[in-house]
Amino acid sequence: MKLVVLGLSLSSSWGNGHATTYRALLRAFAARGHEVLFLERDVPWYASHRDLAAPEFCELRLYGALDELKTRWASEVERADAVIVGSYVPDGVEVGRWVQKTARGVVAFYDIDTPVTLAKLAAGDHEYLHPDLIPGYHAYMSFTGGPTLERLERRYGSPAARALYCSVDAEAYRPLAEPTRWDLSYLGTYSPDRQPTLERLLLEPARRAPELKFCVAGPQYPADIDWPANVERLDHVGPTDHPAFYAASRYTLNVTRADMIEAGYSPSVRLFEAAACGTPIISDIWDGLETLFEPGREIVLALGSEEVLRALRDTDEGARRTMADRARARILAEHTAAHRAAELEAHLNEAVAAARRLETV
Structure with a gap:
């Protein structure tokens, strides 16, 4: 499938845990035969700390403002089989509304900060997600499992809240013979x-x-x-x-x-x-x-x-x-990235099947 991801950062791991999560997941997802485009807001604090400017497993493109995102990348979002919007994306509410309006395929929210997100929603803080957007995402993929998934469905109206924990790239993370410090x-x-x-x-x-x-x-x-x-x-x-x-x-x-x-x-x-x-x-x-x-x-x-x-x-x-x-x-x-990529594929395919069923009703 063709997947477009709008995430906090893929290019820089400085001061955030999102980049390493996306890198492991999307590398393994691409290895399953899928095409990935990652769209990242170009912000100065990551620009000065980029440690992956040109990933080999996906296309990475930076955009400077919302208008640039909407004009330059609308066709890619529209034609994608699936579009994922991540937590803490700058102007994430407006990005989410635009994606839900523009995309013809399934749209999903990937929450790498679920407990923080829910605490924000409870406090009326809609920094990157508004409650009204949650029912419009075909899938809500969450770093948190357990009872939180039911809460997302019952209280916030998610059609499908699914756990998608972080993972590890088993090729990159392995034992090394280093002196103990x-x-x-x-x-x-x-x-x-x-x-x-x-x-x-x-x-x-x-x-x-x-x-x-x-x-x-x-x-x-x-x-x-x-x-x-x-x-x-x-x-x-x-x-x-x-x-x-x-x-x-x-x-x-x-x-x-x-x-x-x-x-x-x-x-x-x-x-x-x-x-x-x-x-x-x-x-x-x-x-x-x-x-x-x-x-x-x-x-x-x-x-x-x-x-x-x-x-x-x-x-x-x-x-x-x-x-x-x-x-x-x-x-x-x-818990390797390969396991998580298979889960992501299954969640997106489930969302596609559910959307098609709704179309025939």
């Missing part, structure tokens, strides 16, 4: 609602265990954070360097945003990446995590610094490696 690392952009958990599960353990080494990588952290002396700071680690980053870590930490903890069933792409790289994960706790990894066998769950330090200090190397191997096997069996 850190006992525990964390990779993520600063977020105020994640910071208390980072404080509890990494900074406090670092203060209590000065003999251990820690790392926090990611942009936008405030200058006034008091980093312990044994915590190394990296401002940015590009996607191509993620496997080496994980390989240099005895464990890596997963920290979840508050809205996603409340919703549950909202795995971060970092979970899948780290596991695919063979690095054991210590995670905060939320509903649905047990459907992805078996606690105690494939992942360490931690409420506070005690559980973190117990894993770092008391787990022997054999047990650590066994846990990592189990988690990697789980990811390769269920």
Whole structure:
């Protein structure tokens, strides 16, 4: 099929998790024989941090404003078999209205931020999605599964809310033979609602265990954070360097945003990446995590610094490696980009079939 995607970013992974998600998914989708056009708003903060200007798996085109999008790319949107609008697209409400009016094929919304989106809608914040648009999307594909899908259908009128979790490119993310630099690392952009958990599960353990080494990588952290002396700071680690980053870590930490903890069933792409790289994960706790990894066998769950330090200090190397191997096997069996691309294809085909049934009524 011919697929057009209007997403936040494919060209730049700086300060967002969308780009790596789209890259893995669309590369695998194209490998299934489909043609993909990605349309991205040209904004200065991504223009100065582009790490994939010319993807080989799809056509990437930038547009400068809504008028340019509507005039230059209307025919592509009109003729596509399917059009996807992503969360956090600039002027996403107007983009969505235009797509629903212009496209002749099926239209879908891909929400990489579902709990945040629903919190915004509840507060009357329609930054990139208006409730009136949801029934007009043939499919609402969500980073969050579980009860949230029923809520999207019953409360907001989605014809078909389907889970489409993030995934990992198993070719790009694999174990590497790197010297160990850190006992525990964390990779993520600063977020105020994640910071208390980072404080509890990494900074406090670092203060209590000065003999251990820690790392926090990611942009936008405030200058006034008091980093312990044994915590190394990296401002940015590009996607191509993620496997080496994980390989240099005895464990890596997963920290979840508050809205996603409340919703549950909202795995971060970092979970899948780290596991695919063979690095054991210590995670905060939320509903649905047990459907992805078996606690105690494939992942360490931690409420506070005690559980973190117990894993770092008391787990022997054999047990650590066994846990990592189990988690990697789980990811390769269920959560690669190839799995997710097949799910995307199935969701779009389901939407096409449903639209055709409506036409015959």
